[in-house]
Amino acid sequence: MQMRILIYPAFLLVCFLVFMGTTDYGYVTDYLGWLNAYRDGSLRDVVHCFGYPGNHQFFHLVNYGLFKLIGSHQMAMGFVFIFAHASVCYLIYRTFRLILEAVALEQGGLIALFAAIFSALSPYAIEPLTWDACFHYLLVTALTFGAMNVLVRYVQTQKTSWLFIHLLLFFLALYTLELSLVAPGIFILYLFFMLWVKNDLKAFRKHFIILTPIYLALLVFYFISTKWMIGSWVGHYGAEKHLNFDPLILVSTLAKYFVKQVFFVHFWKFTWKEQVYVWLDDFVIATVFLLVIAGLLLLMFKKSKHKLLNKVVLAGTLGFAIGLLPVLNLFFVWIGWYENDRYSYFAAPHLYLALSALFIILFKKRYGIAWLVFVFINSFFLSKIIGSVKTAGKLTNELSASFAFYDNDHVVLLCTPENTAGVLVFRDYSDVGITLNESLDWLGKGLYQGNMTNLVQWNPTTEIDSLNVKIIAPNMVQVDIASWGTWFWRKGAGLSNFENEHYKVINNGLSFTVEAKDTIRDRIFIFNKGTDWQSIKLPIDEN
Numbered sequence: 001m002q003m004r005i006l007i008y009p010a011f012l013l014v015c016f017l018v019f020m021g022t023t024d025y026g027y028v029t030d031y032l033g034w035l036n037a038y039r040d041g042s043l044r045d046v047v048h049c050f051g052y053p054g055n056h057q058f059f060h061l062v063n064y065g066l067f068k069l070i071g072s073h074q075m076a077m078g079f080v081f082i083f084a085h086a087s088v089c090y091l092i093y094r095t096f097r098l099i100l101e102a103v104a105l106e107q108g109g110l111i112a113l114f115a116a117i118f119s120a121l122s123p124y125a126i127e128p129l130t131w132d133a134c135f136h137y138l139l140v141t142a143l144t145f146g147a148m149n150v151l152v153r154y155v156q157t158q159k160t161s162w163l164f165i166h167l168l169l170f171f172l173a174l175y176t177l178e179l180s181l182v183a184p185g186i187f188i189l190y191l192f193f194m195l196w197v198k199n200d201l202k203a204f205r206k207h208f209i210i211l212t213p214i215y216l217a218l219l220v221f222y223f224i225s226t227k228w229m230i231g232s233w234v235g236h237y238g239a240e241k242h243l244n245f246d247p248l249i250l251v252s253t254l255a256k257y258f259v260k261q262v263f264f265v266h267f268w269k270f271t272w273k274e275q276v277y278v279w280l281d282d283f284v285i286a287t288v289f290l291l292v293i294a295g296l297l298l299l300m301f302k303k304s305k306h307k308l309l310n311k312v313v314l315a316g317t318l319g320f321a322i323g324l325l326p327v328l329n330l331f332f333v334w335i336g337w338y339e340n341d342r343y344s345y346f347a348a349p350h351l352y353l354a355l356s357a358l359f360i361i362l363f364k365k366r367y368g369i370a371w372l373v374f375v376f377i378n379s380f381f382l383s384k385i386i387g388s389v390k391t392a393g394k395l396t397n398e399l400s401a402s403f404a405f406y407d408n409d410h411v412v413l414l415c416t417p418e419n420t421a422g423v424l425v426f427r428d429y430s431d432v433g434i435t436l437n438e439s440l441d442w443l444g445k446g447l448y449q450g451n452m453t454n455l456v457q458w459n460p461t462t463e464i465d466s467l468n469v470k471i472i473a474p475n476m477v478q479v480d481i482a483s484w485g486t487w488f489w490r491k492g493a494g495l496s497n498f499e500n501e502h503y504k505v506i507n508n509g510l511s512f513t514v515e516a517k518d519t520i521r522d523r524i525f526i527f528n529k530g531t532d533w534q535s536i537k538l539p540i541d542e543n
Contacts, residue, residue: 277332
């Protein structure tokens with residue numbers, strides 16, 4: 001019991017030691033928009049989520065409060081995220097421990113502890129932990145596990161106060177992020193697990209009859225309020241995305257998440273992971289793969305002597321699948337690291353619970369070695385992404401601080417960093433350099449007031465990567481990639497040829513050319529060389 005007191009401080013200490021180097025990153029892309037909205041708005045704007053098409057009032061109440069406390073202090077916000085992540089993982093441990101101790105599982109405390117450790121050190125946890133636009137992923141996970149925790153206490157004590165707290169936490173989770181829509185399925189799953197193990201299905205039916213109508217009523221209220229507030233039944237990405245139940249997409253994406261989390265496919269050699277994910281785009285292959293997994297689980301359930309551990313593995317695997325349901329119809333990003341890893345933060349702890357129990361079944365008395373090996377693998381890949389986050393932070397901060405072109409009336413962003421290894425830097429979907437200008441506002445010397453044009457972006461792999469830029473005609477410039485593993489981007493995707501009234505851009509693979517169609521006095525083209533800005537002027541603009 002005395003050792004348990006040290007577990008929360010240990011989570012805090014480990015998380016701060018591991019993630020301390022990421023605190024100079026986070027004020028990028030979407031979060032810059034939130035900073036502007038919070039600065040220009042007030043507490044009353046929480047009701048309408050500062051104009052965002054989603055019913056996230058509780059998230060914005062918390063996030064706006066953090067902004068008022070922290071403002072532009074990026075490092076302080078980084079500390080808040082690390083503290084929140086460590087606290088979420090400790091809550092995961094406490095909740096799983098409570099559930100496993102309720103069914104008298106001998107190694108329950110250790111299984112819960114390592115499920116939480118896997119969650120804390122997962123390389124796929126880094127995006128919601130370091131990108132400050134993702135606090136609602138941490139918050140909804142905390143609220144859901146908190147609700148699970150008090151639900152167990154309600155079942156154990158029959159005190160209605162626990163039931164009210166459980167429902168309150170679920171209600172707040174609903175108005176934090178749409179992932180919580182599947183929380184009742186997770187609650188009922190673990191409730192069934194506990195009472196199934198205790199051979200008390202009569203009690204399960206009793207609680208099911210009490211809880212299900214309340215869950216349904218809260219969900220109906222949520223959907224009606226969403227329709228009333230934003231004109232759609234589902235917010236965030238919209239009903240068209242969230243209500244797309246194409247079996248091919250759902251089955252394929254579930255299979256991809258499974259291999260991604262268990263086998264670390266994201267970190268394989270590019271051609272290997274490409275082949276795996278392309279295979280799983282096939283409905284038949286993805287279905288067969290999932291059926292094989294299900295068959296192995298059922299076979300283990302029937303043949304293994306570890307009946308209780310089998311049930312833990314089954315519950316954790318089902319919890320993972322349920323937790324992923326809201327994101328299975330969203331785009332699965334795999335080309336780079338980091339991006340969209342936040343989607344599995346909510347569901348992953350359940351899979352880690354299953355793996356923690358599975359290692360005992362598979363490795364018997366050597367399960368401790370298996371746990372430590374899995375921690376090592378997680379930590380190894382995590383260290384690689386942390387390195388990329390540090391690089392992205394350095395690029396973002398130093399390029400924002402060193403921008404020295406405020407006196408130029410026309411600045412053309414010839415080629416600026418889009419991301420590094422998938423970690424966002426200045427990703428921009430506009431033609432006018434909105435992201436860079438917002439970065440200048442919050443991380444630099446203030447907004448640039450002249451005319452800014454965004455042409456092309458690229459993905460440096462280190463903080464010293466550079467481009468070769470040369471003028472090849474009075475009105476034309478050529479940009480060559482100087483570092484292996486980088487390519488050109490535009491508006492969040494690979495660069496394609498494009499043309500407008502002022503410029504014509506031709507992508508040649510390892511290079512691109514820009515043709516200026518007009519003469520503009522005081523126009524400069526800028527690009528980065530590592531963390532420094534470089535600039536050129538076309539001869540036609542100097543006459």
